[in-house]
Amino acid sequence: MTTHDDHSHLSDVELRVRSLESLLTEKGLVDPATLDAIVDRYENKVGPRNGSRVVARAWVDPDFKKRLLEDASAAIDSLGYTSTQGVDMRVLENTARIHNVTVCTLCSCYPWAVLGLPPAWYKSFPYRSRVVKDPRGVLREFGLDLGSDIEVRVWDSTAELRYIVLPERPEGTQGLSESELADLVTRNSMIGTEKAASPQNGDS
Amino acid sequence: MSMDLAENTPTAEELPSLPRDEDGPVFQEPWQAQAFAMTLALHAQGQFTWPEWAERLGAEISAAQANGDPDLGDTYYLHWLNALESMVASKGIVSTDDLALRKEAWDHAAHITPHGQPIVLPKVG
Numbered sequence: 001m002t003t004h005d006d007h008s009h010l011s012d013v014e015l016r017v018r019s020l021e022s023l024l025t026e027k028g029l030v031d032p033a034t035l036d037a038i039v040d041r042y043e044n045k046v047g048p049r050n051g052s053r054v055v056a057r058a059w060v061d062p063d064f065k066k067r068l069l070e071d072a073s074a075a076i077d078s079l080g081y082t083s084t085q086g087v088d089m090r091v092l093e094n095t096a097r098i099h100n101v102t103v104c105t106l107c108s109c110y111p112w113a114v115l116g117l118p119p120a121w122y123k124s125f126p127y128r129s130r131v132v133k134d135p136r137g138v139l140r141e142f143g144l145d146l147g148s149d150i151e152v153r154v155w156d157s158t159a160e161l162r163y164i165v166l167p168e169r170p171e172g173t174q175g176l177s178e179s180e181l182a183d184l185v186t187r188n189s190m191i192g193t194e195k196a197a198s199p200q201n202g203d204s
Numbered sequence: 205m206s207m208d209l210a211e212n213t214p215t216a217e218e219l220p221s222l223p224r225d226e227d228g229p230v231f232q233e234p235w236q237a238q239a240f241a242m243t244l245a246l247h248a249q250g251q252f253t254w255p256e257w258a259e260r261l262g263a264e265i266s267a268a269q270a271n272g273d274p275d276l277g278d279t280y281y282l283h284w285l286n287a288l289e290s291m292v293a294s295k296g297i298v299s300t301d302d303l304a305l306r307k308e309a310w311d312h313a314a315h316i317t318p319h320g321q322p323i324v325l326p327k328v329g
Binding site: 007008009010011013014015016017018019020021022023024027029030034035036038039042043087106107108109116117119120121122123124125126127158159160 | 230231235237238239240241242244245246249251254255257258259261262265269274275276277278280282285288289292297298302303306307309310311314315316317318319320321323325
């Protein structure tokens with residue numbers, strides 16, 4: 001039975017997306033299978049795990065780390081995580097004296113190939129504007145209280161150049177395997193809003 | 205990096221606290237994923253460069269802020285869709301008029317489709 005208001009409804013944005021997709025499909029510019037493959041890739045295959053493996057490799061392999069800091073795109077590519085946007089990546093090493101944090105003040109440029117899609121807060125105006133003005137205050141909100149002896153460097157990504165933070169290897173991880181180390185490398189630690197997890201609380 | 209970026213933005217005290225995510229799905233609704241994928245597909249074909257895209261998306265975000273969007277990250281894909289429509293129109297790929305007509309057709313198709321059945325666009329001549 002079909003009642004008066006039992007019809008389907010598409011929201012305004014759903015209508016706009018369907019319209020664009022059907023027109024682009026008719027013009028031969030996109031096809032639904034390719035779109036599904038792209039979505040699947042970003043939802044299921046690309047993600048911060050890729051970045052975690054890059055960091056863990058750098059922690060255990062000094063030669064890889066050297067190549068990563070010199071030419072991040074090539075080193076990351078050598079592990080099979082390639083950017084489809086053809087953008088360059090640069091890795092910023094955190095040390096006992098320097099803490100790096102990344103942002104895109106213009107929009108939300110992000111190293112998708114290694115970190116997947118950005119979290120909502122990364123895309124928000126408060127983060128984009130405040131981390132530039134008051135990085136220490138923003139980091140405190142993330143639970144990271146840095147001493148005044150540590151220099152904080154904020155890096156603004158662009159469409160052509162994306163940054164990834166290489167967090168410090170946590171204390172007490174000498175006996176861990178590379179894959180156990182990768183488990184300690186959180187997404188936020190590669191954005192720079194927290195440190196890599198410690199072994200005792202890194203089971204999240 | 206340059207600190208000039210901070211000059212036109214409000215002070216930290218004027219801004220609301222940071223929205224936090226729960227590590228949920230990367231797309232909140234399917235249309236967001238579709239808009240994202242169409243953009244990557246068009247870029248892969250060389251319809252526009254990535255810097256062109258970033259500039260247009262940035263412009264949409266700035267315009268939304270100027271219109272009162274607090275821009276907390278939840279409207280990001282709306283800005284994305286606006287930028288995509290604007291990009292395909294300016295590149296002569298799909299005109300604004302064609303989009304509007306097609307939107308009416310989909311809206312009509314949805315209204316004549318009983319709930320629960322797939323919505324199909326009637327063949328247009």
